[in-house]
Amino acid sequence: MLERFPPREAVELAEYAEGRGFSGVMATDHFQPWTPTQGQSSFVWNVLTAAAERTRGDIGTGATAPTFRMHPAVVAQASATLAAMYPGRHWLGIGSGEALNEHITGQYWPEAPERINRMFEAVEVIQKLFAGSRAGRDVKHAGTHFKLESSRLWTMPAEAPPILIATAGPVTAKRAGRHVDGMITVGAPLDRLATLFSRFDEGVRESGRDLDSTSKVLQLHLSWAPTDEEAMANALREWPNAAMRFSRSDIRSPFEFEQLARLVRPEDFEGRMLVSSDPDAHRALIQRVADLGADRIYLHNAGRDQRGWIDEFSRSVLPALTR
Template sequence: MATIGLAAMLEALHPRDAVELAVYAQERGFGGVMATDRYQPWTARQGQAGFVWNVLGALGERTEGDLGPVAVPGSRMHPAVLAQASATLAAMNPGRHWLGVASGDAVDEHVTGDYWPEAPGRIARLFEAVDLIRKLFAAPAGRDVRFAGQHFRLEATRLWTAPETAPQVLVATGGPVTARRAGRQADGLITMAAPPERLEVLLDRFGAGAREAGKDPDAMPKVVQVPVSWAPDATRAQEQLLANPPIGAARLPRSDLRSPHDVAAVARLLRPDDFAGRVLVSDDLGEHRAHLQRLLDLGFDRVYVHDAGPDPRAWIDAYASDVLPHLTA
């Protein structure tokens, strides 16, 4: 069964509001929650950056669906610490938690003052972290793990609190080269909604990498985050997209921007074309159904949606009545 869940935008939601919204969404048919580990919001106007692990811990007690964070292993969060956080969440919520990892953006990761690597260095660091995390997850009970890599070191230790079944480790990427490597080294893939032809290439490369490692790509989780802008009329849907743009989905050189004020300055230049093919903007819920169905038909089995509008409950209600019941996995 596919999951249609809520992407909780912690950069714009107070943690209590994020939890209550996820509960509201579950009561209306959404199946899980995805959230990104942010240290700062994209823009100061968004105004929030709650710690994802605290929020997911609360959601574990209030909801029943998937719990999927996307975190960045690096100087802010050593992969051993991410492994501990993930193992604890999985131990408390058996069968519900998957761990997403990404190469990150400077707006969150520069805060410790360490060197911010170029893109190739970030990718190399990411996959080294995947290896370290999976070694900790896979270690037999009572057995210590050591690790010495180019980017990370781990002295002899273990996960003292571990779940019966280790969380799957999913790599977030939008590039075919990294997707192929994710297929080889990780348990699954995360990406952002994009034109179908681009997603087809991404999934094809992911599958090729999985088969190179002797794995079945059809059995591996494939997650897509889907930003939309819905309103009862088309003009409002377009206006709210630009009023509260989903920065992660925009054609915007953002990876090296270090301040929410810098991101906001660049975001003021965004136009509707900068979201073309990446964000569905429509008042027609039939178009929203077709958009999500295409992603399911491509092979994504976990689809997490968020809306740019100011009233998320109205959007959730609209999806609950006219979108979710008509989707087929």
């Protein structure tokens, strides 16, 4: 979570985690942290490059928004370059964005349906660039939200990076299944996750593709610490986001978000993020999510002692998980 750790420390943690059994890293693309307490927000593409150089697992954006702050052509170039440097390791996660990050360029911030349509058009631009560049030809685009004059990516890997769309809604999940290589979602009640995965699979089948050619990725926030009291204190201080039962997409400032975070109470995390000192409780939840069909599960612990958490989970959680 690049909102919470300086870039050098984030890279060191990625390397440390891989050395203890974790197999990949997902990094957030934020211009600002959610709250001032989190304190950081480095540029995701720099950090992913450095992390890839020091690890051997998957590297992905979870997720970048090529809709306001950056044109989809720029995101396509960044992703293609990373994939060319580290073949077979990079996947491109794309979302519709939040005002917290995207309003900074001063554009109008539209309602959710328009943001989602912009996201899918951005994906179309990126797919055109990937396909055309691999074939050695220029492409162009003139759509509702974006224009691309005839051009191509001059640095392009032999295989285009998979494109995954981040969503928490069933309609968008099904639409993603029809158009991209995978979906990303965050921890939620198991019945809701099952619905999202099912809708994505429906979209894949409607597109005529094999389900085995796609992937379902879950970003699972949790709060583990040596005691329940410390785990809850970490959750309240470091990641109140998980307990907020309302849309956060229109909040523009970390200081506004901080005011809302003060309303969060311990009971608000129930059913939304597991807060516990019991590693077996976390293992059981991860296993249930894996059994629902998540291909990859990226874990984010709310505490500052990331090495202590990595050590504990490498001993007591990862070895006990089964597929």
